[in-house]
Amino acid sequence: MKNYKYILLALFLFTLSCEEDPLDITPDGRITLQDVFLDELQTEAYLNTVYENIPWYSWRYMFFAFLAGASDEAQDADVGNNGLNINARWITGSLTPSVNPLELRGQGTDPDISRYNSFWAGIRDANIFLANVETANISNERNRKRFEGEARLLRAFYYLELIKQYGALPIFTEPLAPDFDYVGLIRPTFQECADFIATECELVITNPEMPIRIIEEQERGRFSKAVAHAIKSQVLLYNASPLWNETDDTGKWQAAATASKNALDALTTGGEYQLYPDYEEYSITQSDKNPSPRDRETIYEINLGAPPTFRNINAMPSLPGNFKAGSCPTQELVDAYEMANGQPAITGYSDADHLNPIINPASGYDENNPYVGRDPRFYATVWYNGALYDNIRGRIHTVETFIGGSDQLIKTPPNRRNTHTGYYLRKFFNPKIQRGQSSSARYKKYHLAELYLNYAEAENEANGPTVAAYTAINTLRARVNMPPLTAGLTKESFRSRVRNERRVELAFEEHRFWDVRRWKILNQTGRLVTAMEIRKVGADFTYERFVTETRNAYDDKYLIFPIPITDSSIIPDFNINQNPGW
DSSP states (O other): OGGGTSOOHHHHHHHOOSTTOTTOOGGGTOOOHHHHTTSHHHHHHHHHHHHTTOOOOTTOBTTTBOGGGGTTTEEETTTTTOTTSHHHHHTTTOOOSSOOGGGOOOSTTOOOOOHHHHHHHHHHHHHHHHHHTTTSOOSOHHHHHHHHHHHHHHHHHHHHHHHHHHOOOOOOOSOOOTTOOGGGOOOOOHHHHHHHHHHHHHHHHTOTTSOSSOOSGGGTTOOOHHHHHHHHHHHHHHHHSGGGOTTOOHHHHHHHHHHHHHHHHHHHGGGSSOOOSOHHHHTTOOOOOSSSOSOOSEEEEEOOOSOOOHHHHSOOTTSTTOOOOOEEEOHHHHHHSOBTTSOOSEEEESSTTSOSEEEOTTTTOOTTSTTSSBOHHHHHHEEOTTOEEEEETTEEEEOOOSTTSTTOOOOSSOOSSSOSSSOEEOTTOOTTOOTTOOOOOOEEEEEHHHHHHHHHHHHHHHHOSOHHHHHHHHHHHHHTTOOOOOTTOOHHHHHHHHHHHHHHHTTTTTOHHHHHHHTTOHHHHSSEEEEEEEEEETTEEEEEEEEEEEOSOOSGGGGSOOOOHHHHTTOHHHHHTOOTTO
């Protein structure tokens, strides 16, 4: 099956037919598609094939890169050292209908991550499964209903991932005949796609055989009813956002708020889902699958394969085995963290290069001691000058990013082993892991914190900063002992705070890249990123900001990716209605 997994949309349209299915290869002893669904084990195996189209995320982009390096969260240390790095290509504006830098084939053992093809393949496989599941040889009718729900939800997942990136795309719900006239395809609206996904999710939510969570280890990786809630919440939030809601239709925001509220009610009532008690620990754990798990926050996580330790690929030079610094947090991300008293430290910049921060005098922020008294999520996410790192050769190490320090920033010429920003990534990195060991942590594609953030944002846009919107945000802040948001904020002020809350709570989790697009603020966030140069003078330090990377992928056309030329060239409506700017 893997031989035909990655296909272009044109091939997708021709290979969905059961009459000429590529599995029809009986002459050399293998089974036909019809035979698959006559066998119970093969039927379940085919469902596993639908799952196989879920791509890797997190650090599994080309050569262990994070998507964060293509946003204002990070600068990748490979920039300037490896011209094939996805972020090196992205920042130069090399995205075209023919080339997507984020889908470059990896080096060595890195996987091919052609998501456009993978998502279409997943939709195709789901449609084949759904077309056959009702008559398939499945002895347990409860299993039949559950399998149908999983395949339906997988199809919704693949469509959501596609439309986030490419905008509205044709909706296929069944295998297509070989003579299907793809030339006459017409793109639907984003609203129609969002409605389809939301409706599919609702069918799964009301499916009595879909579990609310996965509680058995052997079922790890399967979709649950909670995943349907998460997908529905996210797609309706995107549909209501400025990119797809140009008239600011409050009805769209209300639909998003209602879906997120229903999700929170369904998942948290009775304690099935709740926030993990320790924010820092959560990013370095793997969920436990049992009826009474410690991790009740994770909705769906993805196995990233057998990962090398972050000591080697996202590490500071003082770490044994360090190969490259990886994706290093930017000064912009650091500035986003509030002070521990709940006050924003930096409220903006008075210059286009972000070198002159606007300091909130009420916050207590000290430019000469910038890392003191910050939001605890800062310390859980960023290695900074003066941070204490445990277990380097059996001792506690003080991080030294100052010029001349053991982990120093190097400006010229840049190298891949040292930070280009003055910071290193701490999130996802367990400092207790010994050299040569691998982390068991998995990428949390969906977890409860996102639902709180979705609800707070949508509720504020629909109804203003209500008590419910405040409660959602303050629930997250309480986990890390941050004070509640100040009462009496305006709708605009609350919007600013909830966007910032989302930025720090979900840092490096692939939300920022898409959030700045749906909010249509890429032209504000995508032009450059800055760094902090620190020098040691006696026992003191001096701090100077500088621009570490300028970028050329911030025009409005980069809000939505171009339809690949392989499809736009053969489907007239794709060619005529290619995404704006392409």
